[in-house]
Amino acid sequence: MIIAVDGPAASGKGTIARALAGHFDLPHLDTGLLYRAVGLSVLRHGGDPAHEIDALRACGFSDAMLHDPDIRCEAASKAASVVSAHPAVRTKLLQRQLDFASQPGGAVLDGRDIGTVIAPAADAKLFVTATPDIRAKRRFAQLVGEGSHVAYDHVLTDILDRDARDSGRDAAPLRQADDAVLVDTSAMGIAEAVAEAIRLVETRRT
Numbered sequence: 001m002i003i004a005v006d007g008p009a010a011s012g013k014g015t016i017a018r019a020l021a022g023h024f025d026l027p028h029l030d031t032g033l034l035y036r037a038v039g040l041s042v043l044r045h046g047g048d049p050a051h052e053i054d055a056l057r058a059c060g061f062s063d064a065m066l067h068d069p070d071i072r073c074e075a076a077s078k079a080a081s082v083v084s085a086h087p088a089v090r091t092k093l094l095q096r097q098l099d100f101a102s103q104p105g106g107a108v109l110d111g112r113d114i115g116t117v118i119a120p121a122a123d124a125k126l127f128v129t130a131t132p133d134i135r136a137k138r139r140f141a142q143l144v145g146e147g148s149h150v151a152y153d154h155v156l157t158d159i160l161d162r163d164a165r166d167s168g169r170d171a172a173p174l175r176q177a178d179d180a181v182l183v184d185t186s187a188m189g190i191a192e193a194v195a196e197a198i199r200l201v202e203t204r205r206t
């Protein structure tokens with residue numbers, strides 16, 4: 001079974017995808033990590049994420065980069081959303097995602113274009129979202145919890161900028177696939193959102 005989970009930043013899609021993978025005993029790929037690795041790699045080499053050549057060069061990142069704690073930082077998030085708008089970067093990262101999705105037994109992938117581009121024939125597709133304000137509050141609480149001194153307004157602006165870039169780009173923009181089920185987690189806690197996602201996948205499966 002292939003499960004596609006898409007949605008904007010801090011919507012809860014990563015948590016839901018991990019929980020689905022655990023519940024259905026499937027391997028999980030957080031595809032955002034691939035774009036983050038490219039973005040972080042560009043920054044570390046002093047390049048410009050907006051320059052396609054710099055971004056393309058960074059696509060040869062080492063797998064160790066995927067486990068680098070800096071990959072979650074806000075600079076890497078922003079760089080990821082800039083490099084991911086280059087069609088050539090998306091092409092470079094495509095095969096790895098296709099291979100993961102087509103492994104025997106299936107997989108759970110989360111990202112922005114899983115249901116639309118990477119696994120259009122997925123058995124179950126969820127589009128996880130929440131209002132920008134709720135998502136910014138979640139990200140803010142997470143950053144404060146990690147000891148960051150960051151202003152809420154700054155976090156909200158970052159989220160809105162990332163939404164605009166991810167939804168507005170020409171190459172595989174963030175959008176709900178026609179056959180994806182919407183899961184709005186605005187008023188849900190983690191346990192409720194996960195339970196709802198499992199329920200939805202179960203109904204799509206039968």
Ligand code: C5P
Pocket residue numbers: 009010031032033035036077080081082084085110111112113114162166
């Ligand atoms: O999911 P995450 O926030 O880690 O993704 C970081 C960035 O990578 C996103 O803002 C988006 O620009 C890009 N991305 C993408 N396609 C995916 C996954 C992530 O363009 N499938």
